[in-house]
Amino acid sequence: MSSYFWLRSFWVLMMFMHNVSQCQAGCAEVDSMTEAVAGQSSMLGCISCKRRAEVPGSAIVEWHFKPLGSGEDFVHIFSYQYPxxxxxxxxxxxxxxxxxTKGTSDVQIGAVLIHNVTFNDTGTYRCSFLRTLYLPVKEEFVNITKEVELTVVSEANRELTAVISEIMMFVLIVVLQLWMIGVLIYCYKKVYAENEAREARKAMRAEHEHLESKDPCDGVHME
Incomplete structure (x- = not known):
């Protein structure tokens, strides 16, 4: 399988973990790949996690590029503002x-895909997050900038591809197993709690019925 397949799978996994981690108030930042193959597609990865996941926010993502060996400044090549x-x-x-990130303005993954990569795409890419945090008192503005050095080669490094594929398979297996174990534990706890609540309600109902059926004159002796 091609390195692009594993690269795409890797970023799909990272986005899955990111979406799952939002429920757990967490986020994992991952470095971008730095090698692309001419004529193929390549992912430029950029993740910027919010420090306080519980605070609502929005972000604009800007990408700039400076060719290798160029004395010129970065040129603006791409921007994303939901949607x-x-x-x-x-x-x-x-x-x-x-x-x-799709479906929300609260962007934390700013990856872009370059199709039909050429050798002219070799150089430095700058990813900028222009984030607004909607705090109770006032809005807070945060700017995060990251750079990716991309090298374009004529063909994929087979050893690198093999390493990536092995790592991906291992990570996928481990993550899926942990996820399944977590689901099983969650379901067990939920079913156990429901059973406990049901038994408690039955016990209370039985006690209530017993009190209602009990003769109030029981234990009273007439002389």
Whole structure:
């Protein structure tokens, strides 16, 4: 299987873990891959976790690019503001696809997919999160910037691909097993609690019926 398949699977797993972790008030930041194969698609990963997951917020993600060996400044190539994405540079026209958080403006995964990678795509990519936190007193603005050094090669490193595939298989197996164990434990606790509550209600009902059926004159002796 191609390195892109495992790269895509890796980021699908990271997005799954991110979505699951939102229920647990957690988030895991992952470094982007730094090698792409000419003619194929490649993922530029960028994750920025909120420090306080319970605080609602929104984020705009901007991507800039500076070619290798270029003395020029970074050029603006892509932006995402829920629910719209915009390509700003003609060299990347119809080649960039949003692959980050979807369905909400509270973006924490800012990944983009580059289609039909060329050697001219070698260089430094800068990912910027322009985040707004909606605090009870006032809004707070936070800017986070990360850089990815991307190298484009003519063919995939077979050893690297094999390592990635083994790691992915191991991570997938472990995560799925832990998830299944967690679900089983949750279901067991839920069923046990419901049974306990049912038994308690039955006991209270039986005691109540017993008190109602008991003769109030029992134990009273007439002289």
């Amino acid at each position: 719209d994405s915009t390509i700003h540079h003609e060299d990347f026209e119809e080649r960039l696809e949003w692959y980050g």
